[in-house]
Amino acid sequence: MGGRFNISLVAPDSLTAEKQIDAVVAEIDRIEQLISDWIPASQVSEVNRNAGVKPVKVDREVFALTQRALRLSAETGGAFDISFAAMEKIWKFDGSMTTMPTPEAVKKAVSKVGYRNIELDSAASTIFLKLEGMKIGFGALGEGYAADKSRDMMLASGIPAGIINATGDMATWGKQPDGSDWVVGITNPLDNGDIFAAVPLQQSAVVTSGSYEKFVEFNGKRYSHIINPATGYPATGLSSVTVFGPSAEQANGFSTSMMVLGKKAALRFIKKYPAYSYVLITDRGRIFASKSTGIKMRRLKKQQAQ
Structure with missing residues (x-):
């Protein structure tokens, strides 16, 4: 762990929000003291x-x-x-x-x-x-776990809605103050910064793993910063994997694993878990997505605005 957490709560007043945010911060610190491998006393x-x-x-x-x-x-x-x-x-x-x-x-x-x-x-x-x-x-898996625990604690405390964002591992619940769903944008990995789709979230966690921000290239081939633990070589073939589902911890583990598995094995794997949906983008920009996301399968290009 050790990553940055952003906490957004829908509360009846600012005093309640501040009190509950303090409780979330304390819970994250408690978990960090237990599982962070960079803390000697953990x-x-x-x-x-x-x-x-x-x-x-x-x-x-x-x-x-x-x-x-x-x-x-x-x-x-x-x-x-x-x-x-x-x-x-x-x-x-x-x-x-x-x-x-x-x-x-x-x-x-x-x-x-x-x-x-x-x-x-x-x-x-x-x-x-x-x-x-x-x-x-535990790294990011621990961050997803902390996001899940914090969300569950807020629900138990009567906070009707919010987002716990653990360095990109997001656990959401409820709706925005205007009654609309929370929405997450999906980035085009071929043109970083371009949001090509927006997916509404309903009591859902969402996690993205990708190679488009950290990678090296040798002989025209891109090597992701996500390493295959079995071989020691970087994952290839996929640019990003976004997973939606009830648990940020699970979604994190799934998205990272799918990057390593590659397209065919990743699609076989995630279909074993019907509570989770996905958006998978190959190095060549091809999109594969669950029907529930509303995203059509197609090929992305650089400098594509939609």
Whole structure:
């Protein structure tokens, strides 16, 4: 975690809004103290320090989040992997990279990555990383979880509507003050900044994963900043994946996994989850979208205004 959260609430008065926003901030901080791997005192950091040494007892909340992440890892065949945190940072997406990493460097970089080497004991509520040097990290998945928890807390507090935006992972509920739906714009990844479609949200989370802001190109081929945990190589073939559904945590895991899986496997995967809809855009601008989004399948172009 560590990302920026924007909180918008529809409340009867400013005092109520400020009080509830403070409650959301406190909840986000509580979750961050539990699961952020960059906080030395967090339970996840304790798990990582004891990789290859011993199991670590964690709160049931952390255990359940890890359990769900491992389930997603298995369902995607490793396209999503919470042990990806151990991968060495050999890919640079800041403009400084001029040559491809060698196959040997890539293989070494993922040597400590592998969700199958994570052992959970439900009775003891422990997590054990079998290999020394392994790490787990929740990153944006944790941000989606925090957005979900904050939304649920606001609903329980009687706040009728709002948006929790966790660095792009959005959990929404209710309607705008004028009675209209919340609306999210979908960016044309071939022409960053151009919104080619607007989708109304009804009690929905929405998350977009994309390669159009961070990538490198070698020999005319684009390599995304989203890395395949199983191979150590960047995902190719898709420019962006947007997922809508009841949970920002799940939508985040799905969108990231789909970027790695590629078009055909991604479409097969998401159709297993009828509560979730999608907008998938290939590197060549072809759109594939759920009927519920109202977006027609077509090909996007640069400098296209619609």
